[in-house]
Amino acid sequence: MRVTQGCFSFLPDLTDEQIRSQVQYCLEKGWAVNIEFTDDPHPRNTYWEMWGLPMFDLRDAAGIMKELADCRRVYGDRYIRISGFDASHGWESVRISFIANRPANEPGFGLQRQEAEGRNTRYSTFSYAAQKPEGERYSS
């Protein structure tokens, strides 16, 4: 099951050329671009790990594309996302975030039902991939 989160996630995967122009757009807006990766696809997982430091004061997307290529070389079997952070007053938050890399095989999510007091049922989702320990989830 294809994970959809962030911008463009209902579109086909972006090509490198498309990623480059999105990154260039961020830079022209003056946002700091970050590369993050994770192998826990749960939508509530906000703790993605950063690849290097946030990249401030860049003018051209080439530097970020190089970092993305480096990150893919190491964590090519995980989710990698690119986010643009707007540091300007009043925003001070992430303005854009999109997935730039995903595992070849995404096993998707299971639904868990829990019978609670009375006739209540509680639901939760869990990712099949996350049942393995971190680092072994997609690299089989």
Place this chain on the structure above:
Amino acid sequence: MEIAPVLAQLDRELIGLMPVKTRIREIASLLLIERIRQKMALATTFPTLHMSFTGNPGTGKTTVALRMAGILHRLGFVRRGHVISVTRDDLVGQYIGHTAPKTKEILKKAMGGVLFIDEAYYLYRPENERDYGQEAIEILLQMMEAQREDLVVILAGYGDRMEKFFQSNPGFRSRIGHHIDFPDYSEAELLAIAQLMLEEQHYRFSPKAREAFEHYIAVRKTQPLFSNARSIRNALDRIRLRQANRLVANLDRVLTGEDVMSIEADDVLASRVFSKAARETGLNGKGDA
């Protein structure tokens, strides 16, 4: 694409520097031919644009390097045309493991533009074998090769020390496509530079002052620590001081625009350069500057 106006502007704003202008013209022509070849579906390779500027102090290395980004941008060689100007401090870290991220960050910032490394020979310190400069050099070399289309590196420094630097880092010499040597300016060129500088600041020489300044250049050139255009700029700064002093000393009249703009022969002749020259030739020294 308009190459001609770019080159014309260069001719207008930079005096002398024939080898530099020739090389820029060559690069521009090469680009044009590459474009044509591309249209004819012939094999094209991206030319190596890394440059090294060597020359004596004050020959315009830094000025040209800062311009080069704009030129290359207009010629379509670099995408953004900004300059990141760095020295050793910006690339080399203070402790183990600090250098690589620092250098890489600078390189990323410079991508799409020009990385200008002033006094590049300071990167390499042979007397200290544990110096982190070597690490910065290695990363630099690797990026210069791998990211040739994203980054133009310009090294600048004095001729003899750059020569030593290249000898101990042969990888650098071969990765740099253009070694440009900046010649010393002739006296006529120095005068033209002086007049350009004065024009920019809305001053002008009186005919006599101009003559005196020609003499000044001839004398100053023979004295030690002469650093071409930089010496001229410093001399003009001092001449402006003396001109102001002369005007303030005699404030009982109405100053006209002509007064505050023109530089008289006395302002030039009061320079220490002349008194020193006179002492050396055994003549009576003029008033000290």
